[in-house]
Amino acid sequence: MASSFGSWLRSIPILNRFNQGHSWLPLSFAGNGFSFKKITDRQAVEDGYMGNLNWYAIVKKAAEGAASLPYSIQVKSGEEWIEVDKENDPVAQFFYEPNQDQTLIDLLEAAFIYYYTTGEAFFVAPQEAIGFNSKEVKTIPPELMKIKMETDDIISNVSLYEIHQPNGSIEKLTPLEVCHMRMFNPSVEGFKVRNGLSPLQAAYNKLRASNNQATGQAVYFENRGISTIVSPTGGAAGVVMAKSDKKAIDEATSQRVGGSHKVNGVITVTSPVQTSQLGSSASDMQMLEQGTSMLRELCNALFMPSEMFNDPDNKTHANRKEAVKTMYHDVFLPAANRFMRAYEKAIIKPYGLRENGKEYRITVDTSKIEALQPDPFEKKRMLLDEVERGVISRNEYREAIGREPLTNDGMDEPTVQQRIYTVNPSMGENS
Numbered sequence: 001m002a003s004s005f006g007s008w009l010r011s012i013p014i015l016n017r018f019n020q021g022h023s024w025l026p027l028s029f030a031g032n033g034f035s036f037k038k039i040t041d042r043q044a045v046e047d048g049y050m051g052n053l054n055w056y057a058i059v060k061k062a063a064e065g066a067a068s069l070p071y072s073i074q075v076k077s078g079e080e081w082i083e084v085d086k087e088n089d090p091v092a093q094f095f096y097e098p099n100q101d102q103t104l105i106d107l108l109e110a111a112f113i114y115y116y117t118t119g120e121a122f123f124v125a126p127q128e129a130i131g132f133n134s135k136e137v138k139t140i141p142p143e144l145m146k147i148k149m150e151t152d153d154i155i156s157n158v159s160l161y162e163i164h165q166p167n168g169s170i171e172k173l174t175p176l177e178v179c180h181m182r183m184f185n186p187s188v189e190g191f192k193v194r195n196g197l198s199p200l201q202a203a204y205n206k207l208r209a210s211n212n213q214a215t216g217q218a219v220y221f222e223n224r225g226i227s228t229i230v231s232p233t234g235g236a237a238g239v240v241m242a243k244s245d246k247k248a249i250d251e252a253t254s255q256r257v258g259g260s261h262k263v264n265g266v267i268t269v270t271s272p273v274q275t276s277q278l279g280s281s282a283s284d285m286q287m288l289e290q291g292t293s294m295l296r297e298l299c300n301a302l303f304m305p306s307e308m309f310n311d312p313d314n315k316t317h318a319n320r321k322e323a324v325k326t327m328y329h330d331v332f333l334p335a336a337n338r339f340m341r342a343y344e345k346a347i348i349k350p351y352g353l354r355e356n357g358k359e360y361r362i363t364v365d366t367s368k369i370e371a372l373q374p375d376p377f378e379k380k381r382m383l384l385d386e387v388e389r390g391v392i393s394r395n396e397y398r399e400a401i402g403r404e405p406l407t408n409d410g411m412d413e414p415t416v417q418q419r420i421y422t423v424n425p426s427m428g429e430n431s
Contacts, residue, residue: 041118041143044198049117052211054295058304059116065332067108070368076359091352091360099136111139112335116302118142120182120196125347127177133354147194154191179346181339203301210294303330324371336364390416
């Protein structure tokens with residue numbers, strides 16, 4: 001007897017928990033239309049980063065990459081920017097050692113996890129009194145932060161920030177004590193309350209599908225241990241299964257069919273019986289095997305290349321090398337730039353001016369990022385091109401590729417290289 005696995009799977013209560021009784025679903029279907037519902041910061045964290053393996057891996061890699069960039073602090077001296085001494089400059093020390101519990105990388109990784117998941121991150125630097133420097137910087141879960149505006153006008157300014165502690169207390173901070181990094185939220189509500197837009201707002205249906213798929217696979221293997229069912233054959237004599245045998249089979253099925261450790265197990269009885277395989281429909285199996293497609297779609301939400309997450313169709317050395325560059329250009333550096341400008345404006349510049357009256361800025365030295373450097377052959381080609389165009393001298397080229405300079409005449413002078421053209425002897429002098 002063939003089993004309707006699809007109907008059975010859909011009847012399992014755990015699979016319907018995403019579709020019943022929850023007001024947080026982004027799409028609520030009614031007839032042929034749907035109404036939009038906003039995903040909250042908590043839902044993004046719990047259903048995304050904490051509840052979905054694909055999203056966890058994508059965000060974890062993105063956050064670690066953006067946090068581990070070679071950040072540096074520079075101070076303005078005249079018209080030039082000079083990198084400061086990390087050990088002796090107070091602003092650099094404050095930047096690299098933000099608080100007692102975290103290093104800069106730890107702080108940024110936590111902030112970027114919130115940023116990529118909820119679309120915003122908060123750095124809090126409380127001041128003991130107005131005009132005094134903060135002693136530490138910490139990141140706060142966005143779900144605990146409330147932004148209060150001066151008026152209901154969409155162009156109103158922020159009046160204060162509130163941290164709604166889990167114990168029920170509320171801590172109020174001025175805009176000078178908070179750095180709010182966020183993705184642009186084009187909705188009217190986003191303008192009114194200054195919230196960022198989570199990438200999962202647009203990708204939440206894909207996240208739900210991925211979560212449902214994972215739940216379906218878990219339930220499938222949990223309840224698909226025994227793959228064979230028995231029934232009476234009847235035969236020429238019209239033998240019918242005894243009630244005792246039917247009861248024994250029912251009990252064995254209900255008590256022992258579950259569990260992946262029972263795969264390919266067989267229940268036997270003494271009565272004449274025939275066996276039937278419990279098969280799944282092709283559409284049901286395709287539904288359970290759409291992991292790669294869902295992985296790619298979730299990667300798209302952050303512009304992450306799926307090659308970095310075991311995508312079998314794109315997993316080659318050449319693809320991976322280009323994927324690493326893509327991550328830096330499309331994910332790590334854009335997020336880092338947003339962090340640097342926001343953190344610099346809200347925390348580093350005011351700190352430097354109050355500390356010693358100097359102007360500071362944050363930079364990333366991309367020359368220290370190995371993945372973004374040309375390979376040796378490409379580097380030589382580029383340098384030779386600069387020699388031919390008279391941009392650098394031949395000795396500068398030799399030094400750039402690790403060779404000793406020569407003392408020959410003209411080796412230290414950039415010159416435009418003359419191109420030599422072959423003369424066709426069959427052509428006349430006036431041709």
